[in-house]
Amino acid sequence: MSGEGAKLQHLHALKHLALLGGTKRPVRISSREFAEALGASQQAASAALLDLLKLGFIKREITSRKQHITLTDAGVAALAHEHAELRRIFDPQKTVEIEGMVSSGLGEGAYYMAQEGYARQFEAHLGHRPVPGTLNLKLEGDELSKLQMLEAAKGIDIAGFTDKSRTFGGAKLFRCELGGLDGGVVLPLRTHHRDIMEIIARRQLRRALKLKDGDKVAVKVFV
Amino acid sequence: MSGEGAKLQHLHALKHLALLGGTKRPVRISSREFAEALGASQQAASAALLDLLKLGFIKREITSRKQHITLTDAGVAALAHEHAELRRIFDPQKTVEIEGMVSSGLGEGAYYMAQEGYARQFEAHLGHRPVPGTLNLKLEGDELSKLQMLEAAKGIDIAGFTDKSRTFGGAKLFRCELGGLDGGVVLPLRTHHRDIMEIIARRQLRRALKLKDGDKVAVKVFV
DNA sequence: ATTACTAATCATCGAGTAG
DNA sequence: TCTACTCGATGATTAGTAA
Numbered sequence: 001m002s003g004e005g006a007k008l009q010h011l012h013a014l015k016h017l018a019l020l021g022g023t024k025r026p027v028r029i030s031s032r033e034f035a036e037a038l039g040a041s042q043q044a045a046s047a048a049l050l051d052l053l054k055l056g057f058i059k060r061e062i063t064s065r066k067q068h069i070t071l072t073d074a075g076v077a078a079l080a081h082e083h084a085e086l087r088r089i090f091d092p093q094k095t096v097e098i099e100g101m102v103s104s105g106l107g108e109g110a111y112y113m114a115q116e117g118y119a120r121q122f123e124a125h126l127g128h129r130p131v132p133g134t135l136n137l138k139l140e141g142d143e144l145s146k147l148q149m150l151e152a153a154k155g156i157d158i159a160g161f162t163d164k165s166r167t168f169g170g171a172k173l174f175r176c177e178l179g180g181l182d183g184g185v186v187l188p189l190r191t192h193h194r195d196i197m198e199i200i201a202r203r204q205l206r207r208a209l210k211l212k213d214g215d216k217v218a219v220k221v222f223v
Numbered sequence: 224m225s226g227e228g229a230k231l232q233h234l235h236a237l238k239h240l241a242l243l244g245g246t247k248r249p250v251r252i253s254s255r256e257f258a259e260a261l262g263a264s265q266q267a268a269s270a271a272l273l274d275l276l277k278l279g280f281i282k283r284e285i286t287s288r289k290q291h292i293t294l295t296d297a298g299v300a301a302l303a304h305e306h307a308e309l310r311r312i313f314d315p316q317k318t319v320e321i322e323g324m325v326s327s328g329l330g331e332g333a334y335y336m337a338q339e340g341y342a343r344q345f346e347a348h349l350g351h352r353p354v355p356g357t358l359n360l361k362l363e364g365d366e367l368s369k370l371q372m373l374e375a376a377k378g379i380d381i382a383g384f385t386d387k388s389r390t391f392g393g394a395k396l397f398r399c400e401l402g403g404l405d406g407g408v409v410l411p412l413r414t415h416h417r418d419i420m421e422i423i424a425r426r427q428l429r430r431a432l433k434l435k436d437g438d439k440v441a442v443k444v445f446v
Numbered sequence: 447a448t449t450a451c452t453a454a455t456c457a458t459c460g461a462g463t464a465g
Numbered sequence: 466t467c468t469a470c471t472c473g474a475t476g477a478t479t480a481g482t483a484a
Contacts (some may be wrong), residue, residue, distance in 0.1 A: 008231040018312040031449065041479055046450055083313055086306040089241040180251070254468065264460045269469055
């Protein structure tokens with residue numbers, strides 16, 4: 001769990017190390033020089049490096065007089081997450097608007113969402129841990145063909161996994177937005193017929209958007 | 224220096240507003256909801272909005288119960304800068320390595336660099352305000368043809384401007400790196416023959432790298 | 447030269463609450 | 466409800482300095 005506990009200043013320091021080339025080769029830099037790059041004191045730079053080490057974001061070797069710093073995979077991943085968010089802001093994306101009718105599921109959604117193996121992956125890709133449970137939208141006619149279009153699209157891969165008790169299949173995830181809230185559309189793999197679209201989000205959508213069975217809502221899906 | 228200057232938490236808040244769509248349309252959100260998006264308290268969210276207003280990064284209308292927030296151009300620019308840095312980390316770039324001989328200029332470099340109209344633009348694109356003055360590298364033979372290649376390339380546009388006293392021409396800027404320090408290669412437009420390459424940086428390069436006239440140095444230029 | 451500890455300072459945050 | 470103030474706690478940053 002090295003990703004937890006990272007503060008803004010840690011990502012800032014990490015970014016500067018990456019800008020100095022720390023993703024590819026070891027950066028040879030003293031805490032004094034690093035401080036200059038950060039616009040802070042030597043002490044703050046030294047502390048930042050210690051924090052990044054503790055977070056598992058960098059590796060360090062202090063050989064002779066200076067230290068050789070390299071970003072770990074976890075460190076690169078943390079920056080990649082920031083990068084992805086900014087890309088979402090600046091790079092225009094294709095969206096599909098799909099309308100569906102709110103319908104009650106069988107409570108299965110909540111069961112799957114409660115699995116740590118899924119929740120962790122959703123958190124990584126959506127940037128937040130969704131509440132357990134899904135909003136189920138029933139699709140008809142034209143909307144169904146849009147769903148089939150999603151099935152054909154690439155999406156974010158959610159890996160299957162095996163618990164003590166059973167095996168959970170993989171799924172495909174698309175970011176989406178409805179009623180001003182962002183969330184994700186989950187499409188389990190190996191489902192044959194499908195006219196229900198399951199949506200997960202940071203908040204309980206039914207409550208947040210005051211939805212009840214039979215309501216029609218439009219979801220903007222980012223392909 | 225307390226009023227000016229965006230802090231990390233400001234950019235963080237700004238990013239979340241942008242993720243909610245604030246770059247395109249007004250975001251209708253309460254400080255309570257915004258706090259939830261930020262993972263902070265309502266008070267912190269409210270304070271962040273006030274700071275962003277003071278920084279000129281957002282515009283706000285408080286009509287009835289909720290506020291309508293839009294990012295200003297300055298706010299978008301601040302995020303774009305972050306985005307550009309992360310792109311530099313993740314998007315592989317082409318580089319040209321050019322070798323030149325340290326030579327004394329006529330002191331012109333320092334005169335131009337002292338112009339606020341240039342300094343401000345360099346700061347925006349390099350991420351720091353370069354010291355006044357340039358390191359001049361004299362190029363010969365093969366290296367000259369690499370310089371011509373740079374002339375042909377796109378580069379970062381530095382706009383010309385007019386002072387009270389005179390007009391300053393535009394230029395082209397490339398990021399570069401030498402001796403582990405990053406800086407920029409400045410190519411003034413409307414220069415015909417050229418065998419000198421001017422380099423600006425955050426620090427006095429001569430001093431930082433202990434260079435003297437006649438020394439050969441290699442510059443890695445990011446095209 | 448370094449890195450990094452300790453103590454003091456200072457900025458930031460959240461609780462309570464006013465308007 | 467809402468925004469945003471004060472204030473005390475928290476935590477980050479710095480100066481001084483040890484190793």
